[in-house]
Amino acid sequence: MDVISVIRAKRDRARLSDEQIDWVVDAYTRGAVADEQMSALAMAILLNGMDRAEIARWTAAMIASGERMDFSALDRPTADKHSTGGVGDKITLPLAPLVAACGAAVPQLSGRGLGHTGGTLDKLESIPGWRAALSNTEMLDVLRGTGAVICAAGDGLAPADRKLYALRDVTGTVESIPLIASSIMSKKIAEGTGSLVLDVKVGSGAFMKTLEDARELAATMVGLGTDHGVRTVALLTDMSVPLGLTAGNALEVRESVEVLAGGGPADVVDLTLALARDMLDAAGLPDADPAKALADGSAMDVWRRMIRAQGGDPDAPLPIAAERHVVPAPATGVLTALDAYAVGVAAWRLGAGRARKEDAVQAGAGVEIHAKPGAPVRAGEPLLTLHTDTPERFAYALEALEGAVTVAPEGTDFTPGPIVLDRIA
Amino acid sequence: MDVISVIRAKRDRARLSDEQIDWVVDAYTRGAVADEQMSALAMAILLNGMDRAEIARWTAAMIASGERMDFSALDRPTADKHSTGGVGDKITLPLAPLVAACGAAVPQLSGRGLGHTGGTLDKLESIPGWRAALSNTEMLDVLRGTGAVICAAGDGLAPADRKLYALRDVTGTVESIPLIASSIMSKKIAEGTGSLVLDVKVGSGAFMKTLEDARELAATMVGLGTDHGVRTVALLTDMSVPLGLTAGNALEVRESVEVLAGGGPADVVDLTLALARDMLDAAGLPDADPAKALADGSAMDVWRRMIRAQGGDPDAPLPIAAERHVVPAPATGVLTALDAYAVGVAAWRLGAGRARKEDAVQAGAGVEIHAKPGAPVRAGEPLLTLHTDTPERFAYALEALEGAVTVAPEGTDFTPGPIVLDRIA
Numbered sequence: 001m002d003v004i005s006v007i008r009a010k011r012d013r014a015r016l017s018d019e020q021i022d023w024v025v026d027a028y029t030r031g032a033v034a035d036e037q038m039s040a041l042a043m044a045i046l047l048n049g050m051d052r053a054e055i056a057r058w059t060a061a062m063i064a065s066g067e068r069m070d071f072s073a074l075d076r077p078t079a080d081k082h083s084t085g086g087v088g089d090k091i092t093l094p095l096a097p098l099v100a101a102c103g104a105a106v107p108q109l110s111g112r113g114l115g116h117t118g119g120t121l122d123k124l125e126s127i128p129g130w131r132a133a134l135s136n137t138e139m140l141d142v143l144r145g146t147g148a149v150i151c152a153a154g155d156g157l158a159p160a161d162r163k164l165y166a167l168r169d170v171t172g173t174v175e176s177i178p179l180i181a182s183s184i185m186s187k188k189i190a191e192g193t194g195s196l197v198l199d200v201k202v203g204s205g206a207f208m209k210t211l212e213d214a215r216e217l218a219a220t221m222v223g224l225g226t227d228h229g230v231r232t233v234a235l236l237t238d239m240s241v242p243l244g245l246t247a248g249n250a251l252e253v254r255e256s257v258e259v260l261a262g263g264g265p266a267d268v269v270d271l272t273l274a275l276a277r278d279m280l281d282a283a284g285l286p287d288a289d290p291a292k293a294l295a296d297g298s299a300m301d302v303w304r305r306m307i308r309a310q311g312g313d314p315d316a317p318l319p320i321a322a323e324r325h326v327v328p329a330p331a332t333g334v335l336t337a338l339d340a341y342a343v344g345v346a347a348w349r350l351g352a353g354r355a356r357k358e359d360a361v362q363a364g365a366g367v368e369i370h371a372k373p374g375a376p377v378r379a380g381e382p383l384l385t386l387h388t389d390t391p392e393r394f395a396y397a398l399e400a401l402e403g404a405v406t407v408a409p410e411g412t413d414f415t416p417g418p419i420v421l422d423r424i425a
Numbered sequence: 426m427d428v429i430s431v432i433r434a435k436r437d438r439a440r441l442s443d444e445q446i447d448w449v450v451d452a453y454t455r456g457a458v459a460d461e462q463m464s465a466l467a468m469a470i471l472l473n474g475m476d477r478a479e480i481a482r483w484t485a486a487m488i489a490s491g492e493r494m495d496f497s498a499l500d501r502p503t504a505d506k507h508s509t510g511g512v513g514d515k516i517t518l519p520l521a522p523l524v525a526a527c528g529a530a531v532p533q534l535s536g537r538g539l540g541h542t543g544g545t546l547d548k549l550e551s552i553p554g555w556r557a558a559l560s561n562t563e564m565l566d567v568l569r570g571t572g573a574v575i576c577a578a579g580d581g582l583a584p585a586d587r588k589l590y591a592l593r594d595v596t597g598t599v600e601s602i603p604l605i606a607s608s609i610m611s612k613k614i615a616e617g618t619g620s621l622v623l624d625v626k627v628g629s630g631a632f633m634k635t636l637e638d639a640r641e642l643a644a645t646m647v648g649l650g651t652d653h654g655v656r657t658v659a660l661l662t663d664m665s666v667p668l669g670l671t672a673g674n675a676l677e678v679r680e681s682v683e684v685l686a687g688g689g690p691a692d693v694v695d696l697t698l699a700l701a702r703d704m705l706d707a708a709g710l711p712d713a714d715p716a717k718a719l720a721d722g723s724a725m726d727v728w729r730r731m732i733r734a735q736g737g738d739p740d741a742p743l744p745i746a747a748e749r750h751v752v753p754a755p756a757t758g759v760l761t762a763l764d765a766y767a768v769g770v771a772a773w774r775l776g777a778g779r780a781r782k783e784d785a786v787q788a789g790a791g792v793e794i795h796a797k798p799g800a801p802v803r804a805g806e807p808l809l810t811l812h813t814d815t816p817e818r819f820a821y822a823l824e825a826l827e828g829a830v831t832v833a834p835e836g837t838d839f840t841p842g843p844i845v846l847d848r849i850a
Contacts, residue, residue, distance in 0.1 A: 007597030011471065035461035040596040041470035046436065123508040306607030 003033045003041075009425015010044040015349030018057050030159040038164065039171040046176035052223060055178045062186035065160035069136070069192035071107060074144065079104040079279040080193035080279035082184055084217070085117035087205040087344035088242035088369075092120045092150060092335055093256035093262075094272050094294075094348065097302035099279050100147030102288035106144055106279075109153040109191050113353045113361070116205070116344035121152055121308030122352075125251035127164065128362035146305040158186040175207065181220040190232070195231040195282030197275055198222070202307040202421060203240030205340025211236065218424045231282040236327050236422040237271060241373055242340050244268040247347040248387060250318040260300040267372075267419050269294075274420050321350075321387035325394045329377035336373055338415050342404030343367050343384075346397040350388040362389050367397075374416045377407055429459045435469040442480050449485035454488065454585040457810075463589065463769040464596040471601035472794075480603045483651050487611035490585035494561065495616040496532060499569065504704040505618035507609055509571040510542035510641070512630040512769035513667035513794075517545045517575060519697050519719075520680035522727035524704050525572030527713035531704075532568055534616050538778045538786070541630070541769035546577055547777075550573060551675035551788035555737030571722040579685055583611040591782075600632065606645040612708075613655070613666015615689070620656040620707030622700055627846060628665030630765025636661065636846065643849045656707040662696060666798055667765050669693040672772040673812060675743040685725040692764040692797075692844050694719075699845050744790030746775075746812035750819045754802035756832040761839050762797055767829030768792050768809075771822040775813040787814050799841045801834055 001023040016024075024041065029034040049354075068086055070077045079099055083089055094307055096106045113119030120134040131388065134142065134151045142149040154387040155162070161183050168174050200208065200218040208214035218234035222255045225232025244265040258264040259272060276290035293299045304314040329335070347353065351362030371377050383405065386397055408414060426448040443451075449466065452458040495502045504524055508514055521849045535557075538544030538801065546557040559567065559576040567574040580587070586608050593599050613621055624641040625633065633639035643659035651656025660722065669690040671680045676781055683689040684697060701715035718724045729739040753762070776787030793810040796802050808830065811822055833839060 004595065004597045007468075009595055011468065034595070035459075036464040036592060037596050039465040040468040040598055043432075043436065043465040044597075046471070047469070047472045167461060170429065170434055170459070171462050173465055174467075391430045421734040 003027065003037045006043060007037065007041045010041060010048055013048050015051060016054050021025060021054065021057045022061050025058065025160050027064060029065045029163060030073070036169055036279065037169055039173065039303055040168070041068065042164070042168055042171065042173040042176070042179065045178060046173050050178040052220070055146065055182055055220060056224060056227055058178070059182040059186050059189070062158050062160040062182060063190045066158050066190060067156040068190050069157070071105065071192050071194070074105050075145070075287065076103060076105045077107055077283040077400045078192070078194045079197070079283040080108060080188060080191065080195070081197045081199060081275055081279060082188055083199040084201050084207060086201040086239040086243060087117065087340040087347070088244050088247040088252065089118065089201070090123060090252035090256045091199065091268065091272055091275065093123065093253065093406055094259040094299065095275055096148040096150055097260065098290050098293055098299040099273065099276050100302045101115065101293040102276070102280050102297040103285050104280060104283040105143055106148040107139070107193060108148065108150040108193065109187065109261055110150055114287060116341060116348050116353065118352060120150060122361050123252050124150060125250045126253055127312040127314070128316040130307060131310050134310070137282055142306065142309045146309050147302055148306050150306070153187060157190045161186045176218050177213070177220060180207070181217055181224060185224040186219050189228045193230060193366065195279065196225055196232035197278045197286060198232065199275060200234050200236050201239035202236055203238055203340060205344050206239035214422065215422065217400065221425055231272070233278045233282055234424040235274060235420050235423070237418060238419050238421055239340050241338050241416070242343045243271065245369045245372070246366060247343050248350070248352040248364070249361060250320070250361070250363045251366040251368060251387065254318055260303050262295055271419050300402065317361035321362065322389045323387070323391040325386045326382045327384040327401065328380045329371070329378065329383040329387065330405060332379045332410045333377065334414050335371050335375050335377050335405070335408045336408045336412070337406035338369065338373055339404040342401050343369070345400040348365060349397045350386055350393050351390055364389060372416070373377070376410070427442070428452065428462045430464065432466045432469060434459070434499070435473055438473050440476060441479050443448050446482045450483065450585050452488060454490045454588060462488055462594055464592055464598060467593055467596065467598040467604065469603070470525050470603060471587070471598050479648060480607055480645060480654055483603070484607040484611050484614070485587040486766060487583050487607060488615045491583050491615060492581040493615050494582070496617050496619070497529065499530050499553055501528060501572070502621070502708040502710065503617070503619045504531055504708040505533060505616065505620070506615060506622045506700055506704060507613055507701065508624040509626050511626040511664040511668060512542065512765040512772070513669050513672040513677065514543065514626070515548060515669065515677035516647060516693065516697055516700060517682040518548065518678065520700055521573040521575055522685065522731055522805040523697065523715050523718055523724040524721040525703050526718040527701065527715055528710050529705060529708040530566065530568055531573040532616065532618060533573065533575040534612065535575055541766060541773045541778065542631040543674070543772070543777060545575060545678065547786050548674045548677050549575060549598045549737070550676055552732060552737040555732060558734070563756065567731065567734045571734050572727055573731050574588055575731070578616070578736070584617045585849050586611045595762045602638065602642050602645060605632070606649060610649040611734045614650065614653045618655060620704065621650055622703045622707060623657065623659040624700060624805065625661050626664035627661055628663055628765060630667065630769050631664035636694050640847065640849065643774070647849055653741050658703050658707055659849040660699060660703065660845050661849070664765050664843060666763050666841070667768045667794060668696065670794045670797070671788070671791060672768050673777040674786060675788045676791040676793060676812065679743055685719065685728050687720055696844050720745055744788035746787065747814045748812070748816040750811045751807045752811065752823070752826065753805045753810040754796070754808040754832060755804065755830060757804045758802065758832045758835045759837045760796050760800050760802050761833045761837070762831035763794065763798055764829040767826050769796070769824070770825040771811065774822045774825055775811055775818050776815055778795050789814060797841070801835070802831060
């Protein structure tokens, strides 16, 4: 087997054979195939595609490159959720303890933000003392003790994906449905969950800009999960507007705690409950009542135990940014658009996100939203509040927000669309 | 400027701007763009193409990455030839001294073989004492003293191309007309020749398998040369059958000397004269008579001076391989096909070519051809003789020759096609 023949095959629109896929993924992980060879292959895959059988084999080869976790010794069914990434997407924070409170075990391996989308681990790290890095034993202990754990994936899971993901990030080969689907699913399947709900975002703030692309990605991932014996469901959800009223790390933790306390913005509550119902259903607990677990404080109890088990203090005050800047509504009328991508870039530029993997994030930075589409606004009254420790960034963030807001004349009839656009099982 | 935006642009079928091209070629040469980024871009170019203006700018950027030579101080016009590579293509050997004998200066920077095609430098190195590596000063001295020089290109010419060519070779990104055309022409234009004749090979033994592809490559290169003030003409020539009666290093030198002595196979003589006429015409010497220069020995005189000026002994016996194996004609009748690619691979496997850049070649190895298409053959009589120092390779070479020979019944009317298929100016 030689790598040039594999690259040429995909370049010339052939199917890759099982043997070619197994060999090239393994050889790349071992370093026998060089980065410049894999990036040429990744570009050929991005431009010429892979069929369902190729994607399945590619995913299996990435799983086989590392260890697999096993939660079968737990006394409850496991359920996991993965979001393809959006703006203000703090859903994992209330969702994991909520689903645990309803009887499932939630082993949530999460990532950090890159670009305009935030990362769950960055958000939780704004809680004083909280630790993202756990050994496999620590992770199992937290999961056994509290029902839920949110932590960083260890180096042993799908190392082929880890290496390939870093390569795609610097070679313009991220936006490929076969490569995105196999990357997500190899990690989730290796992690060993019994059931999985995918939150596939669609819209300006998401990687998938169209419902058609999102549907293809969702169907591909559901197929991969099902083929590997993981009960998998995907919700296609709107990401044209930020989720909730905050985008930023500590800002989103505060909002998540409000949801766990029985309050919080309607869209965050709705999406949390929709995902929880599908997770519980897939985990074989169709009679659980997540709305009740939010109302009676049992989800909040799991949250507090989970944060404490990972070294955090759930009662400690959250960091607040040193400086604020208010963005007023530009006109009086009805807010009809608040662009998710623009808000995501603004939060990122304020310090909530990072430009390179090695950068630190500001815990307090971000964007606070005072009105969502459908609400009346008055010219000059606060629409957004920008938070940062480094006020020289305000101008740069404001630039990102240009054109992000649309206000229609008073009396305009405008109803925002639903948060869940479709469901693929 | 950042490399990911350049890769994405070509990936998404956009034109690259002049600034993007200048920046990425320079940054790659300096090492600021990594190999894995350039290989992804090369694959995107291979699959999505470049238009004429992009190719022109890309070529100019590769020329600008290094030094340019200048032959304007010579008292004669310069003419150069480039072949896209074929099997048995020894034409440079008789051609350079022939054109010099007719009054032009021929600065012929040549390469080594890789894969199934032979390299001019490998062939000449079978002459005892001959040196391919000359300094710029030595090169000019040989050119001034004899009218022709055949040597290796120095490191200073188009270093961007040198680096990119090596990368393409290991990443499955060789077969791109924009990248092939810009690679060839950047070296030829930087070399400073005033006129250039391109021998674009078509057929099984060539990189371009179809007349359509060869015509596109030829037109692209002629356009590039013309735009840079080099009088450029391309001949499209047949490479479905090996050129002449030999493929191998010393074997081809011997055949070239026969041509310079006024003999040699008809196809080699015809192609040498056709290329010589176009080179002399482009150099402003339309009245020169290359047929006469072959007949009267003046081309042979230049050959002997040129070989001596580079340390070689034109009278020394050429190396002969230690072992021979005769391949008989499989039937009695008329030979109608002798596949160039199969003969090229056989010669390569016998030791005439190299699998990796750092391998050595055998001077005596190769294939001797006793009949060309159109000739009558008798079952069991010698059709080919294989030469090698390492007889364990015979079986491997014979495998390459399976199906390479077609013999039609006696009396079949078969006339081989012309060697020159088209001319693009």
